[in-house]
Structure formats: structure tokens, C-alpha cells
Amino acid sequence: MNSIARPAFTHEYDVVVLGSGAAAFAAAATAACHGLRVLIVEKAARFGGTSAISGGAAWIHGSNQARAAGVEDSPEAMRRYLKRIIGAGYDAALVDAFIERGHEALRWLEAHTELRYALRPLSPDYYPDEEGATDFGRALEMVEYDGRRLGERFKDLRMPPPGMLLFGGMMVNRVDIQHFLSFRRSPKSLWHCLKLLARYGLDRLSQPRGTRLTTGNALIARLASSAFAQGAELWLNSAAKALIVEQGAVLGVEVQRAGGVERVRARGGVVCAMGGFAAGAIAAANRPDTGSPHLSMSPAENDGAALRLGAAVNAASGQDLAANFFWAPVSELCHANGERERFPHLVTDRAKPGVIAVNRAGQRFVNESNSYHYFVQAMFSGNPSAGGNAPCWLICDASAMDAYGLGLARPKPVNNAALIDAGYLHRAASPEALATAIGVDPQGLRATLERFNADARDGVDRAFGKGGNSYNRYMGDPAHQPNPCLAPLSKAPYYAIRVHTGDLGSARGLLTDAQANVLDRDGAPIAGLYAAGNDMNSLMRGTYPGPGITIGPGLTFGWIAAMHIAERLRAPAALTTQREL
Numbered sequence: 001m002n003s004i005a006r007p008a009f010t011h012e013y014d015v016v017v018l019g020s021g022a023a024a025f026a027a028a029a030t031a032a033c034h035g036l037r038v039l040i041v042e043k044a045a046r047f048g049g050t051s052a053i054s055g056g057a058a059w060i061h062g063s064n065q066a067r068a069a070g071v072e073d074s075p076e077a078m079r080r081y082l083k084r085i086i087g088a089g090y091d092a093a094l095v096d097a098f099i100e101r102g103h104e105a106l107r108w109l110e111a112h113t114e115l116r117y118a119l120r121p122l123s124p125d126y127y128p129d130e131e132g133a134t135d136f137g138r139a140l141e142m143v144e145y146d147g148r149r150l151g152e153r154f155k156d157l158r159m160p161p162p163g164m165l166l167f168g169g170m171m172v173n174r175v176d177i178q179h180f181l182s183f184r185r186s187p188k189s190l191w192h193c194l195k196l197l198a199r200y201g202l203d204r205l206s207q208p209r210g211t212r213l214t215t216g217n218a219l220i221a222r223l224a225s226s227a228f229a230q231g232a233e234l235w236l237n238s239a240a241k242a243l244i245v246e247q248g249a250v251l252g253v254e255v256q257r258a259g260g261v262e263r264v265r266a267r268g269g270v271v272c273a274m275g276g277f278a279a280g281a282i283a284a285a286n287r288p289d290t291g292s293p294h295l296s297m298s299p300a301e302n303d304g305a306a307l308r309l310g311a312a313v314n315a316a317s318g319q320d321l322a323a324n325f326f327w328a329p330v331s332e333l334c335h336a337n338g339e340r341e342r343f344p345h346l347v348t349d350r351a352k353p354g355v356i357a358v359n360r361a362g363q364r365f366v367n368e369s370n371s372y373h374y375f376v377q378a379m380f381s382g383n384p385s386a387g388g389n390a391p392c393w394l395i396c397d398a399s400a401m402d403a404y405g406l407g408l409a410r411p412k413p414v415n416n417a418a419l420i421d422a423g424y425l426h427r428a429a430s431p432e433a434l435a436t437a438i439g440v441d442p443q444g445l446r447a448t449l450e451r452f453n454a455d456a457r458d459g460v461d462r463a464f465g466k467g468g469n470s471y472n473r474y475m476g477d478p479a480h481q482p483n484p485c486l487a488p489l490s491k492a493p494y495y496a497i498r499v500h501t502g503d504l505g506s507a508r509g510l511l512t513d514a515q516a517n518v519l520d521r522d523g524a525p526i527a528g529l530y531a532a533g534n535d536m537n538s539l540m541r542g543t544y545p546g547p548g549i550t551i552g553p554g555l556t557f558g559w560i561a562a563m564h565i566a567e568r569l570r571a572p573a574a575l576t577t578q579r580e581l
Helices: 022-033 064-068 075-089 092-112 147-156 174-182 187-203 215-229 305-311 372-380 398-404 417-421 431-438 442-458 470-475 551-570 572-580
Strands: 011-018 038-041 117-119 139-142 233-235 238-246 249-257 260-272 294-296 325-327 330-334 340-344 355-358 392-397 425-428 494-499 501-506 517-519 525-531
Touching: 011 022, 011 249, 011 551, 022 038, 022 092, 022 215, 022 260, 022 551, 038 238, 038 260, 064 092, 064 117, 075 092, 092 551, 139 215, 147 215, 174 187, 238 260, 238 305, 260 305, 260 551, 294 330, 305 525, 325 372, 330 494, 340 501, 355 442, 372 501, 392 398, 398 494, 417 425, 425 431, 431 442, 431 494, 525 551
Parallel strands: 011 038, 011 260, 038 233, 249 525, 260 525, 294 501
Antiparallel strands: 117 139, 238 249, 249 260, 325 501, 330 340, 355 392, 392 494, 425 494, 517 525
């Protein structure tokens, strides 16, 4: 690691956090609550990163919420499950730190900040039949939050894409979606929806969007409110350009801001939590090439800055992961003005009765109700010489469209004609006509539907097992029996949406130890440099065991990094060393 001449610092803080997602704000809020001077540096014009547009769920063992609910789980069970899913890349030190300190981090953050999670009543791990898996107890969902508590900063919070909102600005969570799907048959759901609409209507009298925040937006708002209340500063439109190093230790960072360069000292350390590299130029070299577009949900600012900064100080990065990304199928709408809107197909359509996915041959290739990560793995596995599975098409009939919608298309009574006119949603009077319109083999689709419909009437998917485990059924329609995921596609008209391979972020990042301290290529910690979130090489090694497996570790190791810095700064010897540097 090369040393440079002693810089003239323009600013001095105890901690500099690069990025503003969940891991970044966990570190910033924790450090600020310890009385440390904190600077958050965000390249974008809005804060929140990918976390702000995520589902906000956290996957953590042994939370207070789980214990209060009487959940029977054990660290050993979680280790067995992760060993089975992660495989050869299993890192015992990092997994143990996550299992043993994850609930400690959550407990601390909920005691000292406005962070609040609730236990999901039912949320199976993504591979529920594997040893050590659970149907309940590890997945937590964000409690809604009033965005007005951010004050003037509310306008700076990253807003989810329009397709993830109702009426252009109303946020909903998993429970809300179920109520909207059920309002025609449930007075309780109707009342729930009417209250949400009334609140949203009042908000729009004075706000550009609804202030009732849910999911990832609420997660970021809660942590940010706490960090700001404790004095943390936020620089937007500011990019970290280089780490400042002396005698092998990271002392600070050079930040491009307002046309100039600020040299910022970080007495305790720099935390890299800039969201990974899924939207950067290096992304294409780290994923399979299908010859068709790949659509990332990551903000454009997630361009791999941490890998570049780390490489300049001899930091090691992950190798040989099961996948370098957390996959998700994504569709895209091109608006009349040329703007493109992406929609991740995570929970609202694939698993529902009357929905299937087919390739260009008109054939199914996957259990549509398995996890989004698994779904895209199946898209990548298609034989290119036979047309492959990427892109593919989600297809449904009128009954499914009316009940559940498809992608950006909303269920009845919404009129989706604009999506049809835009070429996003395709409609036809028969399966053969639909296949011809979208470039799928008509006879292949007809044969697929004959087999699938026969299975659906029996309630058993003999080809791929859709609805065959607890996770599948959880993602389906619990009111539909005997299989919550199966119904024949038999009522015209028929609908289709083109779906591409996509991702929710990158998994490969800087190697760290259990203290979130970045390691050099010899395996030694680099003093003063930490990584968390998607800038930290994922302990899941590119696998996806359950809901919230990015945010759970992100919160945990962001907290661990800040605690480690606070402990170092409190130690007299550490303070002396820092003053000498």
C-alpha cells in the first residue's frame, strides 16, 4: 500500500460513511448515537440507495420479536440451513458473527433509534424443505413510518419507481396489497383500503407524494431521522474519489463536491456502503451473457466505487461466488416521452393461480412460485441454441388478470389500456393469437397450456411442482384451493408481459473480517477501512436463502463497523495513535 504526503484536511469527522442505504445509515446512526461526529457522503441527488426502493425485510435469527412470539429456532438450525444453501463458499466466521450479533444489532438499533420491525406471521425460508429451514421466525418486516418526521429532508428521500406505488405516489406494503386484492369480498379489507386512500388524499393537498412510508422507504426514513437528530451530516451529489492513506492506515477520503475536491479526515474510519456495482460498467463482465438485455433495479450511482477505492489500497475482493448478483426477473415499460420504468416481479404475480412463464418455444421451464433468484437462475440455464429462456414471457388469462394483475398491469377494476398501447402488456383472444403476437411458438404454447391446465384442475403441477412447498403456497392466493398457486388458463382474453433477467444488486464485494474491517490481499485488516451492505462481499456468497438476506446482514455489519470504530476511539491507546497520525 503506497503512502502519500500528509494532506491538508478541509473537514474532520470521527466517521465518514460512503453511501446512504440501510447498511450506511445503520453505521451512521450507531456512530452518531455514540456521540461521534458523522458525515454521510452520497453520490446521488437523493438518499436511500437501493434500500429505499426495496421491500425492507430483514432476515435475522433470534430477534426479540421472534422470542416474544415463542419461535422455536436455534443457531445450529440456521447454520445447518446456511451450510446447505451456501455450500462450498460457507464462511464460518462471518456466518457466526451474523447469527450471534444480528439480533444484538437489531435490539440495539431499536432501543437507540427509531428503527422498528415486526415479525411476519408467516414467511418461509426460500428453500423450506432443506434441513434447518423455518416457515416462521426469521423474516421481519418494516413498520410504517410518517415521512413528515424527516422534515425538510423528506424531499431528499429516494422515491420508489411509479410502478411500485399506487396512484402515482401512495406506498403500500405486503399486507396492504392483500387487502387491495380482497376488498371486493372482505368488508375488513375495504375499510383498510378506504383509510389508506383517505390518508393519501390528505397528503396530496400539501405533499408531492404520500407521507405514509412503508417497506424500504420507511426503513431508510427511520434510520435517517435518528442519524440526523444525533447530528450526522449528509452531503448529496458528492462522490468519493480516493482514500487518503498514511503508514498503511486509511485516514480519510477525497470527495468531489460542488465542482471542487474536499479532503475529509475520518479519525475512526471510513465505512464503504455504496451499494455495490450492479449498475456500473463492470457489471456486464460479472454476469452471464444471454444476448438479450439485462435490467438491474440498482440506481445508476451503484457503479462499483468501493471496488475501485479498495483496489487502490490493496484490498481483496470476493472470488468464485455462486452468483455475483442477487437475481430478479424484471419487465420494462417505455413511456411515450422515452423514459423507461422497470418493475421487479417479486411477489405480486408469478406465484398466483392462472399465471405461467414460457420461453420462446412456448414451453414452461421453471416453478414460477419459487424465489425470484431461483427464477432467474432458470432463465440463465436455457439452451441458447433452442432460443434459451431469456427473455421469457409471463402469461395469464382474464380471470388471473382481473384478480391479481400482471407486472405493472393492475387488477380489476383498473383499465390497463395504456399499457397495451405502450406495448408493455399484450392481449389476444386466444393463446395461439397471443403467441403469434409476442413471437412465441403457437403450437408449443397450446401444448403447454393443455398439460398445465389438466394439472391445474387436479391441483398438482406434475411438471415443476408449482405450489408444492410452504414458500410456494405462501406466495400464492390463500383463498384459492386446493392449490393456492394453480388455476387453469382458460378464460379469454389472454395476456402476456416480456420479462428479462435482472437483479436487485451485486453480491461480490470487498472481503472483510467479522468486525466488518476490510482485508488486504494478504488477509490482514486495513486499519480504518470498513465495508457493509453490498460493498461487503456477501456472506451468502451469491445464494438467496430467504427474504431480507441483504438487509439483515447490512444492518448487522453496518452496526458492527460503527461499534468497532467507537470502541477504538474510546481506547486511550487508539486515541493516542489517531492523534499521532
